[in-house]
Amino acid sequence: MDAHTQSSFIDAIEDARPYFCVLFEKSVVGMAVIGTDQRILDANPAFCRLLGYSRDRLLQTTWATLTPAEDQGHDITLFEQLVSGRTNEVVADKRFVRFDRSLAQVRTRMSAICDGAGVVTNLVVQVDDFSDSARKQSESLIRLQAGALNNSINGIAISDATQPDFPLVYVNPAFEKITGYSSAESIGRNCRFLQGEDRNQPDRNEVREALEHGRAVKATLRNYRKDGSMFWNRFQIAPVQDQEGQTTHFVGIINDITERKVADDYLKLVSRVFLHADESIFITDPQGSIIEVNPAFSRTTGYSREEVLGRNPRILQSGRHDQAFFAELWKNVLNQGHWSGEIWNRRKNGEIYPDKLTISVVRNDEGETLSYVCLSSDISVLKAQQSELELMALHDALTGLPNRALLNDRLTMALAEVRRSGGKMAVCFIDLDDFKPVNDTYGHETGDLLLIEAAQRMTTILRATDTVARLGGDEFILILSEIHSEKEFLGMLSRIMDAIARPYTLGEITVSISASIGVTLYPDDNVDADTLLRHADQAMYLAKEKGRNRFHFFDVVDDRNAHIRSEGRARVEAALEREEFILYYQPKVDLRTGQVVGLEALIRWQHPEEGLLAPGDFLPLIENSDFETRLSEWVIAEALRQMKLWQWEGLDLVVSVNLPARHLHSDGFIPFIVNVLAENAEIPRDRLELEVLETVALWDIPRVTQTMEECRRHGVMFSIDDFGTGYASLAYLRRLPVNTIKIDQSFTRDMLNDPDDLSIVEGVISLAEAFQKQVIAEGVESEDHGTILLYLGCQHAQGFGIARPMAAALIPDWIRSYRPAPAWVQTHAKRLSRKDIVLAFAEVWHRRWVGDLVDLVENRVLGTPEMAPVECRFGEWLNGPGKSNYGHLAEFVEMDHLHQAVHILGNEMVRRHDLGKILEVRAKVPGLIVLRDRLIQALHRLISVI
Ligand code: C2E
Numbered sequence: 001m002d003a004h005t006q007s008s009f010i011d012a013i014e015d016a017r018p019y020f021c022v023l024f025e026k027s028v029v030g031m032a033v034i035g036t037d038q039r040i041l042d043a044n045p046a047f048c049r050l051l052g053y054s055r056d057r058l059l060q061t062t063w064a065t066l067t068p069a070e071d072q073g074h075d076i077t078l079f080e081q082l083v084s085g086r087t088n089e090v091v092a093d094k095r096f097v098r099f100d101r102s103l104a105q106v107r108t109r110m111s112a113i114c115d116g117a118g119v120v121t122n123l124v125v126q127v128d129d130f131s132d133s134a135r136k137q138s139e140s141l142i143r144l145q146a147g148a149l150n151n152s153i154n155g156i157a158i159s160d161a162t163q164p165d166f167p168l169v170y171v172n173p174a175f176e177k178i179t180g181y182s183s184a185e186s187i188g189r190n191c192r193f194l195q196g197e198d199r200n201q202p203d204r205n206e207v208r209e210a211l212e213h214g215r216a217v218k219a220t221l222r223n224y225r226k227d228g229s230m231f232w233n234r235f236q237i238a239p240v241q242d243q244e245g246q247t248t249h250f251v252g253i254i255n256d257i258t259e260r261k262v263a264d265d266y267l268k269l270v271s272r273v274f275l276h277a278d279e280s281i282f283i284t285d286p287q288g289s290i291i292e293v294n295p296a297f298s299r300t301t302g303y304s305r306e307e308v309l310g311r312n313p314r315i316l317q318s319g320r321h322d323q324a325f326f327a328e329l330w331k332n333v334l335n336q337g338h339w340s341g342e343i344w345n346r347r348k349n350g351e352i353y354p355d356k357l358t359i360s361v362v363r364n365d366e367g368e369t370l371s372y373v374c375l376s377s378d379i380s381v382l383k384a385q386q387s388e389l390e391l392m393a394l395h396d397a398l399t400g401l402p403n404r405a406l407l408n409d410r411l412t413m414a415l416a417e418v419r420r421s422g423g424k425m426a427v428c429f430i431d432l433d434d435f436k437p438v439n440d441t442y443g444h445e446t447g448d449l450l451l452i453e454a455a456q457r458m459t460t461i462l463r464a465t466d467t468v469a470r471l472g473g474d475e476f477i478l479i480l481s482e483i484h485s486e487k488e489f490l491g492m493l494s495r496i497m498d499a500i501a502r503p504y505t506l507g508e509i510t511v512s513i514s515a516s517i518g519v520t521l522y523p524d525d526n527v528d529a530d531t532l533l534r535h536a537d538q539a540m541y542l543a544k545e546k547g548r549n550r551f552h553f554f555d556v557v558d559d560r561n562a563h564i565r566s567e568g569r570a571r572v573e574a575a576l577e578r579e580e581f582i583l584y585y586q587p588k589v590d591l592r593t594g595q596v597v598g599l600e601a602l603i604r605w606q607h608p609e610e611g612l613l614a615p616g617d618f619l620p621l622i623e624n625s626d627f628e629t630r631l632s633e634w635v636i637a638e639a640l641r642q643m644k645l646w647q648w649e650g651l652d653l654v655v656s657v658n659l660p661a662r663h664l665h666s667d668g669f670i671p672f673i674v675n676v677l678a679e680n681a682e683i684p685r686d687r688l689e690l691e692v693l694e695t696v697a698l699w700d701i702p703r704v705t706q707t708m709e710e711c712r713r714h715g716v717m718f719s720i721d722d723f724g725t726g727y728a729s730l731a732y733l734r735r736l737p738v739n740t741i742k743i744d745q746s747f748t749r750d751m752l753n754d755p756d757d758l759s760i761v762e763g764v765i766s767l768a769e770a771f772q773k774q775v776i777a778e779g780v781e782s783e784d785h786g787t788i789l790l791y792l793g794c795q796h797a798q799g800f801g802i803a804r805p806m807a808a809a810l811i812p813d814w815i816r817s818y819r820p821a822p823a824w825v826q827t828h829a830k831r832l833s834r835k836d837i838v839l840a841f842a843e844v845w846h847r848r849w850v851g852d853l854v855d856l857v858e859n860r861v862l863g864t865p866e867m868a869p870v871e872c873r874f875g876e877w878l879n880g881p882g883k884s885n886y887g888h889l890a891e892f893v894e895m896d897h898l899h900q901a902v903h904i905l906g907n908e909m910v911r912r913h914d915l916g917k918i919l920e921v922r923a924k925v926p927g928l929i930v931l932r933d934r935l936i937q938a939l940h941r942l943i944s945v946i
């Protein structure tokens, strides 16, 4: 340093003096200036604090005073080294004697200060502010921190911010535990390796950006453990900076919050259910004060949330239950954790209503009660409906027997049953002889008593499977549904006649009457339910005519069919010449769109005396005759003629015609088709379809296939009729050149009540799909049939529930005005996926169960269906897969409740049935049916939301 720079340096120091003074005074480092004679010339507050001296007192002492006697020799050596200029700075551990005589061990740095000539004038001493204990403290702090890192339950990772890509330099054991990666596997990699392939997560960019700018950041990402499993990582990363403010490291704290996140998501779901549930829910604290209610609660009770928070649910009490009731209720809640039952509550407006209430205790892991959750649904509507319906008479008020409405129902069911079982049944029309004189002579009251007595006598004779109904007046109908032998049946009829003929004691008087009975037997009389009743009626008249007090059988030979039969085939043949045949048409529609996809031509005979005859009345007479083929040719030609007329009207329709086997196999068939098509060339190709019975198609497959293919070349299509009744093997079906498969009407009709039939329908639909055939279901008799078909994926249908066959002239208007049932349109009845198809079965299981129960209480069968709500087929599904797949949906919960209601009613019915209270039980059937239908509606709603 030359003289000039030295002087400017001193000037600079002079200028800086005020700053130095501040530094000296404020520094936390103890500093003292010591003369070469060891006197203390100055000391800063930190130095004074360290030694416990006041400044004044310190300035009166010497270095030697501050040094323990045994260290003095060592100190003097240091002093000499500095003063002599041999060294200008010494760092050494030194012990000081404090004012209170205690010792302080500190590290000192002693520097020599020289004048301009390089002579040492003073020494400056700085003492490290770490006293011994402070150092110990800091060492233990470091140990503690290390311990904390190692034992932390949070994963901690430190990465080097000075290296490219910030490699990890440290991970703690918790990190290893959470991620499954050992420290050795982690160190050197960037933390993002935990994301695996799952790179496009929303929070990711934010994290990257923060790190690039050295900012702290918090985020939650999906990370993957070494075993590939996912966990939600909520982490925070903070930068660590050195003295210069440069980021040297990042410290990341990571948390596996998977459980909490799942719980959070669950909570969100629960709160949605809470808000949107139809049932009212309220929650109380352990003391019974209401802490939360849902909107449904307010709707039901009339109390707003604010009005009830903090209050006791007692405000809902109706006063209809006594202390004992509530004591029992709470005993249950406390012992078993829940109570469920019906309770009368009171709304804010004072109205009392029945509530189905469930109280459950919520406890924490330690078993302490946290709250009570109370779920309730107002069942007043249900109750009202039930009792109203139970009153609604399906029974005759006087005798308690089924009335005409219920009779029709029973007759239809009985008919379906014998069709299925192939058995025999009888319908008997009973008219009492000489009842009118009794009424006229003794008055109506006596007449009524007689009717009641007669009804009871008949009831006691009948078997469980039979039905007796009163049509009105003195007319009764008997359905005997299982006839095994003529002898047994005749015995039964005589017993009934005898029972009716026994004298009646009515108060003071005794009278005797007799009965005339008309009987018809199914399937000898192979007609529908209405016609059976009519035939029985006709036979009863003949019994009366023949002298009363007897029975008469409706004779099929007596009937007009027999009349025709007697005239025979010749009369049918003549009908063709006389142009007495006409074609009716039955629409086939797309259930979803309402579009008419085709018409089936069905022959009718407009008989001059007998009226309109159905094919069953006359086709059997000409079966397998040449005339059958001639008639079939007429049908095809007639259908084409009609199609041409419709074409001119602008109606472009596909019409199908039923083709008898003999015609299909006849030599002239192909030439006939070619010819008739040529005559009607205005009709576009592919508008004529021929329906061939499954059994016929299977006769001679190579030949049928050849014929069909030939026809197809001329634009004729084929469908297989009554599919499911034959035994079509899959391979043949695939090979047959048919466009459409028609599911036989018997399966469709019964699929609502019979799971086996539903399986068949479902199977045929899948089969048709697999072989790329169109499928259409016949026998759609109701809206529910259509809905189930749509669930199963069959959109085309035909049946009385859509339209009965009608005259050609009615078709255009019908097409214009037809609208499909609302339940069938797009949004409601969607096709169920493989996984959900069980819902369609669930419906049928439930229908079947209700049907079985009705059969039981009507004494048609002996076995009781499964009465526990979790063990019936529907209940098994409901409480198992149903609950796990759909349990979170409000519609499901509703269904569950209705199902329980059905079983409660059902059990009640079985109980009364077992007590022999048959009429009481029967009165409950309509209520049961209403519940069934409501449950099915809830199921349909469930389907519409999944
Ligand atoms: P099919 O080919 O199975 O025709 C359908 C029959 O089912 C028709 O009876 C129709 O009225 C009836 N049907 C339609 N929808 C329903 C429903 O929802 N429920 C119930 N229970 N029945 C329904 P139809 O007209 O008495 O014909 C009976 C059978 O006579 C036909 O059965 C067919 O095999 C035959 N047939 C009808 N017309 C002709 C024809 O022109 N030629 C030939 N060869 N046979 C014909």
Ligand code: CA
Binding pocket: 600, 658, 691, 721
């Ligand atoms: Ca047909």
Ligand code: CA
Binding pocket: 721, 722, 742, 744, 745, 778
């Ligand atoms: Ca058919």
